[in-house]
Amino acid sequence: MASEEMEQLVRREYKDGFITDIESDTLPPGLDENTIAFISNKKGEPEWMLEWRLNAYRQWLKMKEPSWAHLDYPPIDYQSISYFSAPKRPEDRPQSLDEVDPKLLETYEKLGIPLHERAALAGVAVDAVFDSVSVTTTFKKELGEAGVIFCSISEAIRDYPDLIKQYLGTVVPVADNYFAALNSAVFTDGSFVFVPEGVTCPMELSTYFRINAANTGQFERTLIICESRAQVSYLEGCTAPMRDENQLHAAVVELVALDDAYIKYSTVQNWYPGDENGKGGIYNFVTKRGDCRGDRSRISWTQVETGSAITWKYPSCVLRGKDSIGEFYSVAVTNGRQQADTGTKMIHIGEGTRSYIVAKGISAGRSDQSYRGLVKIGPRAKGARNFTQCDSLLIGDKSGAHTFPYQEIGNSTATIEHEATTSKIGEDQLFYCQSRGISEEDAVSMIVNGFCKDVFQELPMEFAVEAEALLSVTLEGAVG
Amino acid sequence: MLQVNDLHVTVDGKEILKGLTLTINAGEVHAIMGPNGAGKSTLSAVIAGKDGYEVTQGSVTFEGQNVLEMEIEERAQAGLLLGFQYPVEIPGVKNIYLLKSALNAQRVARGEGEMPAPEFMKLVKEKLGFMKMDASFLQRAVNEGFSGGEKKRNEILQMLVLQPKLAMLDEIDSGLDIDAMKVVADGVNSLRAGDRAILLVTHYQRLLDYIVPDKVHVLVDGRIVRTGDAELAKELEANGYEGIEESVA
Numbered sequence: 001m002a003s004e005e006m007e008q009l010v011r012r013e014y015k016d017g018f019i020t021d022i023e024s025d026t027l028p029p030g031l032d033e034n035t036i037a038f039i040s041n042k043k044g045e046p047e048w049m050l051e052w053r054l055n056a057y058r059q060w061l062k063m064k065e066p067s068w069a070h071l072d073y074p075p076i077d078y079q080s081i082s083y084f085s086a087p088k089r090p091e092d093r094p095q096s097l098d099e100v101d102p103k104l105l106e107t108y109e110k111l112g113i114p115l116h117e118r119a120a121l122a123g124v125a126v127d128a129v130f131d132s133v134s135v136t137t138t139f140k141k142e143l144g145e146a147g148v149i150f151c152s153i154s155e156a157i158r159d160y161p162d163l164i165k166q167y168l169g170t171v172v173p174v175a176d177n178y179f180a181a182l183n184s185a186v187f188t189d190g191s192f193v194f195v196p197e198g199v200t201c202p203m204e205l206s207t208y209f210r211i212n213a214a215n216t217g218q219f220e221r222t223l224i225i226c227e228s229r230a231q232v233s234y235l236e237g238c239t240a241p242m243r244d245e246n247q248l249h250a251a252v253v254e255l256v257a258l259d260d261a262y263i264k265y266s267t268v269q270n271w272y273p274g275d276e277n278g279k280g281g282i283y284n285f286v287t288k289r290g291d292c293r294g295d296r297s298r299i300s301w302t303q304v305e306t307g308s309a310i311t312w313k314y315p316s317c318v319l320r321g322k323d324s325i326g327e328f329y330s331v332a333v334t335n336g337r338q339q340a341d342t343g344t345k346m347i348h349i350g351e352g353t354r355s356y357i358v359a360k361g362i363s364a365g366r367s368d369q370s371y372r373g374l375v376k377i378g379p380r381a382k383g384a385r386n387f388t389q390c391d392s393l394l395i396g397d398k399s400g401a402h403t404f405p406y407q408e409i410g411n412s413t414a415t416i417e418h419e420a421t422t423s424k425i426g427e428d429q430l431f432y433c434q435s436r437g438i439s440e441e442d443a444v445s446m447i448v449n450g451f452c453k454d455v456f457q458e459l460p461m462e463f464a465v466e467a468e469a470l471l472s473v474t475l476e477g478a479v480g
Numbered sequence: 481m482l483q484v485n486d487l488h489v490t491v492d493g494k495e496i497l498k499g500l501t502l503t504i505n506a507g508e509v510h511a512i513m514g515p516n517g518a519g520k521s522t523l524s525a526v527i528a529g530k531d532g533y534e535v536t537q538g539s540v541t542f543e544g545q546n547v548l549e550m551e552i553e554e555r556a557q558a559g560l561l562l563g564f565q566y567p568v569e570i571p572g573v574k575n576i577y578l579l580k581s582a583l584n585a586q587r588v589a590r591g592e593g594e595m596p597a598p599e600f601m602k603l604v605k606e607k608l609g610f611m612k613m614d615a616s617f618l619q620r621a622v623n624e625g626f627s628g629g630e631k632k633r634n635e636i637l638q639m640l641v642l643q644p645k646l647a648m649l650d651e652i653d654s655g656l657d658i659d660a661m662k663v664v665a666d667g668v669n670s671l672r673a674g675d676r677a678i679l680l681v682t683h684y685q686r687l688l689d690y691i692v693p694d695k696v697h698v699l700v701d702g703r704i705v706r707t708g709d710a711e712l713a714k715e716l717e718a719n720g721y722e723g724i725e726e727s728v729a
Contacts, residue, residue: 434553
């Protein structure tokens with residue numbers, strides 16, 4: 001049973017952290033107002049932030065876990081989770097790559113992860129794993145000169161309280177949904193980005209640069225603000241499979257774009273999917289929403305989802321500003337026993353708003369995948385337009401694909417286009433490639449990458465190359 | 481080069497080839513003709529390794545190797561290449577990418593190493609010109625939205641780039657107008673070489689006016705009932721397959 005599995009995980013954490021080191025910063029499992037006060041205190045937060053968290057917690061208590069998704073997992077016991085755990089102490093972590101699971105290293109090799117980064121990803125306790133300190137310093141200096149703020153959300157609460165008060169929870173309100181409320185109560189870290197008026201961020205921002213600050217994954221909180229005419233491209237995640245002891249993940253990401261601002265948010269998610277029976281994989285319940293608050297603003301979500309045992313995720317855009325644009329480009333791959341219910345919501349409020357949805361789902365093995373998308377056009381959204389393309393590719397005969405499109409059209413001037421296809425990876429296509437001398441594995445990878453091309457071309461260059469390699473690794477042995 | 485001996489093949493429990501024997505030597509062009517349903521396409525599909533065909537008896541050897549035990553891609557790497565009657569579309573995969581992957585997979589398997597990109601581009605452009613195809617073909621997805629004639633030209637283009645030892649062309653003339661057929665035939669004729677063999681599978685004699693075969697085999701009901709030279713094809717054109725069937729019966 002997966003719930004036992006989780007209990008075991010929790011127990012192990014308990015043993016490693018709390019009991020062996022009473023002075024450490026790790027809380028025993030359980031959630032109440034004291035837990036939240038402890039977290040807020042550990043983070044050195046001001047009183048108003050604590051109140052904000054407690055408010056979220058009290059609302060969460062009154063809410064019910066959603067059950068509408070096409071997902072099947074045992075009930076989660078929220079009292080059996082530890083909501084604050086310090087990073088593992090160096091002596092408890094692998095001391096060198098020799099102690100790391102060779103299979104994991106093999107995957108890094110296939111993905112072409114540079115040697116010096118493999119140790120960091122595998123959690124090896126090496127002080128200077130790579131030159132991260134100097135990289136970060138140079139990087140921060142350049143951003144500072146441009147006036148861009150890029151720091152952890154905890155630092156932002158401390159150093160930029162006015163911005164936090166102004167924007168936090170304005171896109172995803174604390175009681176937006178069950179998992180968002182939980183996150184609002186207990187989030188421990190995440191990123192904060194602020195790009196001031198007229199500034200184009202001089203580099204792509206990536207959490208990758210914060211790799212050494214691991215263990216922030218469980219309840220991550222991200223807030224990105226672009227003022228008028230500002231632009232930023234933010235890269236989240238990493239193609240390498242990430243180690244994480246926490247089974248439940250519930251992140252919240254909020255994006256705010258003012259007049260003529262452009263935020264491009266790219267994600268590659270490759271959390272542990274569990275073994276072939278689906279045991280031990282990550283449960284990923286994410287709320288991501290962008291608010292096109294200003295006229296002619298644009299928010300673009302691009303995601304490549306290959307990991308996790310359970311994915312519940314709908315990056316959305318609220319198109320408030322006149323002529324604002326929302327985009328969603330997604331590739332979701334499931335294999336083994338993975339389940340994913342993912343899609344997007346495009347809420348058209350302003351006049352002349354436009355949205356584009358391109359979702360590609362690939363199901364292999366015994367996995368099950370659903371696309372769930374809402375296009376809502378409000379009464380004031382005159383001349384709003386949406387284009388949705390939603391394609392599913394099945395590999396083998398034991399996988400499933402479902403599409404749940406919802407449309408709510410509130411005025412007659414809107415234009416909505418929806419295209420959907422479901423296809424099986426053609427034996428004829430495979431035979432064609434193989435009869436040209438290409439191996440079956442390469443042929444599958446070629447066909448699948450072709451299927452995903454529309455989305456991959458939206459990814460930043462290096463990410464796109466990694467994503468292609470990732471797809472091949474994820475689908476290894478999916479056919480035959 | 482290729483030896484097919486007493487080959488029996490069933491599809492879904494039904495016997496299609498009933499003891500087919502055929503020898504093709506290097507440097508020769510063979511044509512297999514026959515009425516619909518005689519098993520013409522089955523022969524080339526079995527040699528290429530397509531799924532769903534069960535060999536119940538007989539053997540296929542290519543340069544001494546047992547073809548039936550080889551993986552599909554190994555057959556191509558050994559120099560056996562099938563040109564499809566109905567080439568499939570592969571959305572999102574560029575023609576140039578398929579060509580490059582195929583060529584390099586074959587070269588690597590033969591221990592030759594990948595072809596350097598400039599050399600590859602030069603080779604492809606030359607062959608493209610020969611097939612009277614525009615360079616934009618390379619950037620289009622494999623066969624996607626191609627007309628029937630474009631698909632067939634593309635099959636021959638692949639042959640010209642991949643340079644197989646035995647090129648098998650399944651109904652390469654079907655659906656072609658006369659101009660397209662000439663281009664395709666020129667492409668095939670340019671493949672003729674002392675160390676290469678070509679196997680044409682066709683229903684109509686028309687193609688053989690442009691690609692003159694060394695040998696013509698008539699396939700009826702799963703067996704080769706007659707073998708002759710190019711004149712045999714003309715005879716068929718005049719008398720039809722019924723005459724042959726009757727003479728056999």
